Amino acid sequence: MPGNEGLAVIELEQVAYSYGGGELLSDLSIRLSPGSFHFLTGPSGSGKTTFLKLCYGELQATAGQVRAFETDMRALDRDQMAMMRRRMGIVHQDCRFLDHLPVADNVALPLTVSGRDLGQENANLAELLSWVGLSDRADARPPELSGGERQRAALARAVIMSPDVVLADEPTGNVDWDMSQRLLQLLIELNKMGKTVLIATHDLALIRAAKSQVQARVLRISNRRLQLAGADL
Amino acid sequence: MNAIINLIVGDAQADRVVPPTGFTARLTLFASGAMAFLTVFALALSLASGRLAHRWAEELARSATIRISAPADQMAAQTEAALTVLKQTPGVASARALSAAEQAALLAPWFGPDLPLDQLPMPQLVEVIEDSTGYDAQGLRLRLAAEVPGATLDDHTRWRKPLVDAARSLRRLGWISILLIGGAMAAMITLAAQAALAANHQVIEVLRLVGARDNYIALAFVRRFTIRAFLGATVGVVLGLAGVLLLPSASDEGGFLTGLGFQGATWLWPVLIPPLGALVALLATGAAARRTLRRLS
Structure with missing residues (x-):
């Protein structure tokens, strides 16, 4: 996206999220540039889904700031949030369809x-x-x-x-290896079309398979904090 | 304005995003149908009471009676004197003494046709019709007392006023009933809409996830409930009108009850019930949807 190279699609700045009296995520800072490809990994219950929900505004950070397309998510009313989501493609973990259609x-x-x-x-x-x-x-x-x-x-x-960005929560969670590879290829193809992609997954084999095809950053949530994963992947 | 146009024109695709729900659809149809049915009768009652109050007020206010009780040998003179006074009284359009046959006819329902009235000391009745300006009843009484000692003026006020008041109260009750029916219908449709919205909270989540605005989601529910209320009310009005048509037609013998219904242009009033029912549903569902969507955010 010429001219937008310097802008962040999604940016988290010292974000924390607390739930039920305990802090689930703390001091998260990350910047997703246009056309970038990120994996978000971590053990079950580490807060991957919460992280994604913070990115698309289903949850509000209890500290820090989440910006999407340079706009503070907390400043958006419900209609503005709806317009914002039209610029985001969200793949929910349980898919969520209207079963009557x-x-x-x-x-x-x-x-x-x-x-x-x-x-x-x-x-x-x-x-x-x-x-x-x-x-x-x-x-x-x-x-x-x-x-x-x-x-x-x-x-x-x-x-x-x-959309400008695709946020996918465990998109290969319920499928076999062949199907997960096929879905991965779809996401890589989207990225090659210039879309920013963020995939939350605990499937390290999928990440390894992707890294051989696309330049991807791997983020890991560990002890409530976000870390850049090392060469062990 | 756009919202109103969208509501009327609709969007077949948008309508489909809300799944058809069983019991709330039936509840809305039944409630609006039943309420429209009752509204037809309340309206018929109110309009009939209004007509009755108007008729009594008009007919009775324009006429009065003078009763002359005098010895037989003075009766003709006092009657003549009373008619002379009435001719000179401003506001009296006409006055005439009732004939013996007319007076006999008035008593016939109580005493039968064979009563020898000519042998009884009957008072003479004088019918007084006033013009549009009306006369001064108190002044007329004083003049009659001075010039026709056996005359008593009865301007019907004593018994006309409670009758007219009763008819007006009945009309007021009819309108209050219609308002209560509208309120009850709004409450039932609100409950149905809230139930539908609560049952579809996952649908709302999905719609929000893909970028639906609150107005879009609310309109999908509001349209559905408004259309159901309109259809239900239409059926209710048709059945109500059939019921009114089956009532006995108006007649003097039947009195008030046989006049219960619509006359002339008032037959058009029930046509307003379905759109008004739809309006009630629109407002009730709109308020319920806004509340629920705010709560679910």
């Missing part, structure tokens, strides 16, 4: 809520479903999908608005 409508949901004319977006939608290998499952309901298909549908929904 077919897969194609779920994937197109960001277009629907932003008031875009779906008639004009049909070709893009079909191409995207084909890209994630779900063309033949377009009319299925989400509960009929396998774990891998759900993850791919969630990824397609996350990128249909061509």
Whole structure:
């Protein structure tokens, strides 16, 4: 994104998050530049999902500042937050679909809520479903999908608005190795298109596989703090 | 303004994001239908009471009766004197003495047609019709007392006022009932909307995750409840009007109850009930949606 090289897509500055009287994350500082690729790892319960939720504003930091596209997230009202999320593609750990709608409508949901004319977006939608290998499952309901298909549908929904950043929480959590490689390739392809990608995962094999294909920084949450992971990965 | 246009025109795609929910849909349809049905009857009652109050007030206020009780040999003279006084009284349009046959007809319902009234010491009745300016009842009484000692003026005030008051109270009660029905309908639809919103909190989370604004989410629910309330109220009004049509038609013998219904242009009033019901649903659901979305943020 020419001219935006100096701007951070997401920036955390001395962020802490407390819950139920205890501090879950503390003194987090990180800057995600446009077009960068980051992995976020750490043991289960270390706060990876919380970190992502802070990035897309589902949770508010109890100390420090979270900025998205140079805007303090705390300063946003609910409508402004909605507009902000249209610039973010979020792949939730449990995917979260509207079970009464077919897969194609779920994937197109960001277009629907932003008031875009779906008639004009049909070709893009079909191409995207084909890209994630779900063309033949377009009319299925989400509960009929396998774990891998759900993850791919969630990824397609996350990128249909061509967001500036993709935040994925364990996108390969419920799929076999082959499927996780396929999903990884999709995310790498997005990154090559200039999108910033942040993947939270505890799957170190996936990180190793990615590092051979893309220049990725690996962050680790340990003892509530964020560290840059070393060569052990 | 855009929100109102969106509400009316709708967006088929946006409508689908909220899943159809069973019991809240049925509750809204039933509540709005039942309330519209009751509103038709409350409206019919109120309008009929209004007509009655108006008629009694108009008819009775324009007429009065003078009763002359005098010995038989003075009766004709006192009647003539009373008519002379009435002719000279400003505000009296006309006055005439009732004939013996007319007086007999008035008593017939109580004593039967065969009563020999000519053998009884009957008072003479004089019917007085006032003009639009009206007359001074107190002044007329004083003049009659001076010039026609056997005459008593009855301007019907004693028994007209409570009747008119009763009819007006009935009309007021009808309107209060309509307001209460509207309030009860709003409360029921609010409960249904809150239940639907609470049951769909995961849908709301997903919509927010993909960038839906609160107005978009609220409108999806508001439209659904407004349309349901309109449909339910339409059915209720149709059934209510059928019920009113089945009531006996107005007649003198039936009195007030047979006049319960709509007349002339007032038949158009029930047409307003479905849009008003939809408006109540729109406001109630809108308020419930705003509250719930604020709480879920």
